[in-house]
Amino acid sequence: MTKVMISTTIISVIVTSCNAQQKGSDNISLDQKIQNYLSLKKNSWTDYNVPYQDGQELEKLIVQNNCKSVLEIGTSSGHSTIWLAKAAAKTGGKVITIEIDKGRYEKAKSNFEAAGVAHLIEMMLGDAMQIIPTLNERFDFVFSDATWSTQPDEGYVIFFKLCEPKLIVGGLYTMHNVTDGYGDDGRFFKYLEKLGTYQTAIIKVSNNGISVSKKLK
Numbered sequence: 001m002t003k004v005m006i007s008t009t010i011i012s013v014i015v016t017s018c019n020a021q022q023k024g025s026d027n028i029s030l031d032q033k034i035q036n037y038l039s040l041k042k043n044s045w046t047d048y049n050v051p052y053q054d055g056q057e058l059e060k061l062i063v064q065n066n067c068k069s070v071l072e073i074g075t076s077s078g079h080s081t082i083w084l085a086k087a088a089a090k091t092g093g094k095v096i097t098i099e100i101d102k103g104r105y106e107k108a109k110s111n112f113e114a115a116g117v118a119h120l121i122e123m124m125l126g127d128a129m130q131i132i133p134t135l136n137e138r139f140d141f142v143f144s145d146a147t148w149s150t151q152p153d154e155g156y157v158i159f160f161k162l163c164e165p166k167l168i169v170g171g172l173y174t175m176h177n178v179t180d181g182y183g184d185d186g187r188f189f190k191y192l193e194k195l196g197t198y199q200t201a202i203i204k205v206s207n208n209g210i211s212v213s214k215k216l217k
């Protein structure tokens with residue numbers, strides 16, 4: 001894994017503080033079932049989905065930090081969501097995921113059933129900008145992956161501002177496409193830096209890059 005510093009004042013941090021406790025023993029067969037599905041579909045995702053290795057990193061982050069309440073913005077056909085759910089099965093958590101496109105939402109639904117993770121996921125169809133303010137949950141892990149519709153405006157900052165009050169202290173706000181030019185244009189990181197209450201690291205196991213920002217207070 002390559003870690004890339006994104007600014008001199010955003011501190012690279014390896015997130016290990018939440019006392020990971022993998023509850024694998026109860027879920028070995030489910031985990032294997034999900035893994036088999038992910039392996040089978042490895043090179044066949046065509047809906048702007050995260051690469052396989054980024055999915056693996058998302059799973060690791062959730063399990064290592066024992067995160068239980070996961071929010072995803074941008075389901076598409078569900079590749080990343082399946083990795084999030086695979087992790088949630090190990091921590092005893094669940095995933096809420098939001099998608100605006102009906103076709104991709106329906107595709108994701110059948111993928112979740114086929115992967116055996118539907119019971120771990122609450123799917124929401126609609127604009128995350130409208131839906132997030134209505135959520136009552138508090139989250140310890142957010143994955144922001146709603147590329148395009150939010151560009152070139154301050155979409156990534158808006159998503160963050162909507163999620164921020166719902167993210168617990170110690171929680172992780174993660175974002176995809178931070179090193180490939182398809183995601184935020186830098187405004188999100190400038191905003192975070194000014195806020196001064198997050199530590200950010202970049203995980204780069206694919207061209208896309210994932211930022212991991214830990215809420216410090």
Ligand SMILES: C[S@@+](CC[C@H](N)C(=O)[O-])C[C@H]1O[C@@H](n2cnc3c(N)ncnc32)[C@H](O)[C@@H]1O
Pocket residue numbers: 047048049050073074075076077078079080081098099100101104126127128129145146147148149150
């Ligand atoms: C890059 S894809 C997500 C890929 C998915 N996370 C995966 O790896 O399988 C981005 C998705 O975000 C959705 N999206 C864009 N803007 C959105 C919004 N405002 N609310 C909900 N979904 C949105 C798009 O329709 C698209 O399916």
